[in-house]
Amino acid sequence: MLGRNTWKTSAFSLVEQMWVPLWSRSMRPGRWCSQHSCARRTSNNTLHPLWTGPVSVPGGTRQSPINIQWRDSVYDPRLKPLRVSYDAASCLYVWNTGYLFQVEFDDATEVSGISGGPLENHYRLKQFHFHWGAENEGGSEHTVDGHAYPAELHLVHWNSVKYQNYKEAVVGENGLAVIGVFLKLGAHHQTLQRLVDILPEIKHKDARAAMPPFDPSTLLPTCWDYWTYAGSLTTPPLTESATWIIQKEPVEVAPSQLSAFRTLLFSALGEEEKMMVNNYRPLQPLMNRKVWASFQATNEGTRS
Numbered sequence: 001m002l003g004r005n006t007w008k009t010s011a012f013s014l015v016e017q018m019w020v021p022l023w024s025r026s027m028r029p030g031r032w033c034s035q036h037s038c039a040r041r042t043s044n045n046t047l048h049p050l051w052t053g054p055v056s057v058p059g060g061t062r063q064s065p066i067n068i069q070w071r072d073s074v075y076d077p078r079l080k081p082l083r084v085s086y087d088a089a090s091c092l093y094v095w096n097t098g099y100l101f102q103v104e105f106d107d108a109t110e111v112s113g114i115s116g117g118p119l120e121n122h123y124r125l126k127q128f129h130f131h132w133g134a135e136n137e138g139g140s141e142h143t144v145d146g147h148a149y150p151a152e153l154h155l156v157h158w159n160s161v162k163y164q165n166y167k168e169a170v171v172g173e174n175g176l177a178v179i180g181v182f183l184k185l186g187a188h189h190q191t192l193q194r195l196v197d198i199l200p201e202i203k204h205k206d207a208r209a210a211m212p213p214f215d216p217s218t219l220l221p222t223c224w225d226y227w228t229y230a231g232s233l234t235t236p237p238l239t240e241s242a243t244w245i246i247q248k249e250p251v252e253v254a255p256s257q258l259s260a261f262r263t264l265l266f267s268a269l270g271e272e273e274k275m276m277v278n279n280y281r282p283l284q285p286l287m288n289r290k291v292w293a294s295f296q297a298t299n300e301g302t303r304s
């Protein structure tokens with residue numbers, strides 16, 4: 001059978017040896033899995049190939065994602081509003097990475113990027129992608145007071161003042177800034193639908209489709225209150241170069257739109273079909289970190 005041996009069992013993988021001690025300490029209320037990506041659960045207990053290689057930051061101290069404890073986050077009045085400016089024309093294409101789907105942007109110029117907020121420099125938009133669950137009960141990487149949303153959007157930017165390119169920034173101090181947006185079930189999302197309509201073209205791993213101009217700021221919530229903390233990439237190489245900016249307010253998407261995400265496959269054409277679901281990394285310990293809030297908690301613990 002094609003594809004059967006391409007996913008190794010995890011028992012002796014280098015990644016597992018390095019990361020189990022960390023992961024086993026992390027608790028995710030209401031979640032079954034505690035290691036790697038939760039994608040393993042739906043793949044006959046085998047590990048997604050993404051997680052079988054060595055990691056470049058063994059034993060990290062600022063890993064992502066984390067659970068944001070609303071009450072423990074600290075309001076910082078010095079945190080300015082985030083400045084977001086995206087040029088729809090810099091959108092290049094959308095592709096199935098074999099782990100999630102990702103929309104790539106032309107980052108040769110400054111036209112699409114962010115600054116302000118907790119950032120000291122301008123960061124260029126490189127790509128955005130989503131993480132989601134097999135069921136609506138979970139799928140986001142970050143959680144708020146132990147609550148997981150069904151999906152999470154990540155807009156990944158790199159520091160073009162300190163670094164020459166994305167590759168350098170990934171491994172550099174203050175190299176990346178990632179905006180996280182929670183998705184919750186509700187009203188149909190008009191601009192997300194433009195993406196959803198393209199998904200059938202990128203069902204299989206490595207499939208790519210052209211994108212018409214697309215402004216990802218249309219995927220941001222109306223309220224721009226955010227939490228920010230120092231973290232890492234949530235996929236290998238897991239480098240600890242990311243400033244996370246997690247939007248407090250989730251955006252609403254229709255159940256059918258989320259279902260469309262689940263029609264994608266981890267597998268390539270001709271391989272045994274594996275549903276692309278649960279492509280989120282489990283929670284990591286907060287360790288010696290603080291989560292800062294750009295807003296004062298007037299309705300403490302109230303989740304929208």
Ligand SMILES: [Zn+2]
Binds near residue numbers: 129130131154234
């Ligand atoms: Zn992500």
